[in-house]
Amino acid sequence: MATSRRRHLSTQILKELGMSKKMSATEAEREVIKFFGEDTIFFDGNISTRYDAISTGSPKLDEAIGIGGIPMGRITQLAGQESSGKTMLALSCIKSYLDQNPENTALFIDAEYTYDPEWAKSQGIDISRVMVIKTNDAKAIFQGLIGITSVNSNTKKVSKKMKGILDHIIEGVDPRFKDLGIIVLDSIAVLNTPLEIAADIGKANMAPIPRFLSTELKKLTPVVAQANVAFVGINQVRVNLGQMFGDPTTSPGGKALKHACSLMINMGTVFGSDSVIKNDSGEKIGHTVRAKIQKNKVGAPFRQAEYKVKYTKGIVNANEEIFDLAVKYGLIHRPTNQSYLVNDEKIRGRDNAIRTFSSDPSIVASYDQKIRSIYLGDEEPVANIEDITEESNPLIDAIE
Incomplete structure (x- = not known):
């Protein structure tokens, strides 16, 4: 009895949509769009996973x-x-x-x-x-x-x-x-x-x-x-x-x-x-x-x-945020705990490194684009933030 009721309901729904069981897939798709409107039926691969x-x-x-x-x-x-x-x-x-x-x-x-x-x-x-x-x-x-x-x-x-x-x-x-x-x-x-x-x-x-x-x-x-x-x-x-x-x-x-x-x-x-x-x-x-x-x-x-934020200017220090993200994704390397490689120049101290990094807007924009490509999945991060190569100590190296 339950099977008969389900069959009756499915036939009733098809009739409501103006469809029949003998329709081809293309004809059925056309009728669904006609009933529900455009952009209502999608097949595998037609739905984008990227968001504006x-x-x-x-x-x-x-x-x-x-x-x-x-x-x-x-x-x-x-x-x-x-x-x-x-x-x-x-x-x-x-x-x-x-x-x-x-x-x-x-x-x-x-x-x-x-x-x-x-x-x-x-x-x-x-x-x-x-x-x-x-x-x-x-x-x-x-x-x-x-x-x-x-x-x-x-x-x-x-x-x-x-x-x-x-x-x-x-x-x-x-x-x-x-x-x-x-x-x-x-x-x-x-x-x-x-x-x-x-x-x-x-x-x-x-x-x-x-x-x-x-x-x-x-x-x-x-x-x-x-x-x-x-x-x-x-x-x-x-x-x-x-x-x-x-x-x-x-x-x-x-x-x-x-x-x-x-x-x-x-x-x-x-x-x-x-x-x-x-x-x-x-x-x-x-x-x-x-x-x-x-x-x-x-x-x-x-x-x-x-x-x-500054109350009269809104969000500030975007360059500092980009710098931190560049370090996180390995785009800016840290030879030691206190130094950074910015444009192949070794700079000691975070504030000095950010100041040098922010001095060229084109470089900041380039790093910003690379960072976006990484977290959007278009590129792989260069290294982890924890991957720091320590400089060798010649005094310790001399000890056998």
Whole structure:
């Protein structure tokens, strides 16, 4: 009886798709595409395992992610405590994208109403190519991104009543959006859902943001993939009161947001005298940020990276990060514990070696490209960071 029911269901599904068991593979493929749309059926070898990525501005973080930055066509979350550098990292991603694509644009959804164009400009961003939308209305934001759909009562077919920004990116016709490649939402935690808007002042609602996102992210995720844009959601960190064991912190949005994200980065400030950047007057002008990868569907999770930021310039010391990675992958050799071979020149001391290394931008760019080729799998590392050849001591060699 169970076999008969399965046979009936399979026949019913084939009929629904307009297919029959006598169809050839080519005919079946054509019918599946006709029913579900383009880019819905793939065979072995047709799905690329390489991801387009936007650099974060930190070479060490790019390497920790594993693909050279945040992925295109996916949702990325940047979460952390206040002043941990979340917005700064998002702006750094925008800068990298605009630098890589001189004709393209970016979108910044300012739900916190705190976007400062002068601050963005000080980090090297061409603000004339950044579109800014100021609203925290969750419904308006998602309708603006994915549009509004309607269902025909007779045919039961779903159609677009209003096209969203991502629809225009996919079509590539509207000049305002056809070259848009990165969208930043700052931030998820302050989204005002329809449930909260309709509620009386002071009335609490149970998990309004998770309830809203659990339905809307199902619509957003596939459209982001089709448009091949990088969607970056900035989020805050909250504390679970009463939790006694494990990490008590969590981020708003519920499980649906965690499932929808391909990359989740938790950020925090590194404390310590060596982690603080001061000017000549002794004032604090920056600090070290530790970024931990909580979830990664494009690389290995649970890795971390540290980078330095200045409050008025963004991420700094990229050359130092490239130098450390070059040593890690054996591109810069260490004859002794205290010396480095930079351009066939033996230099004593790490600071002196970094200074010499950074003096020629073309060499830095060359090493950066080699490092990316290694962790992307195109080249093999020359040696391990621990492989240090000690110099021979003539006094010891003379002892028999």
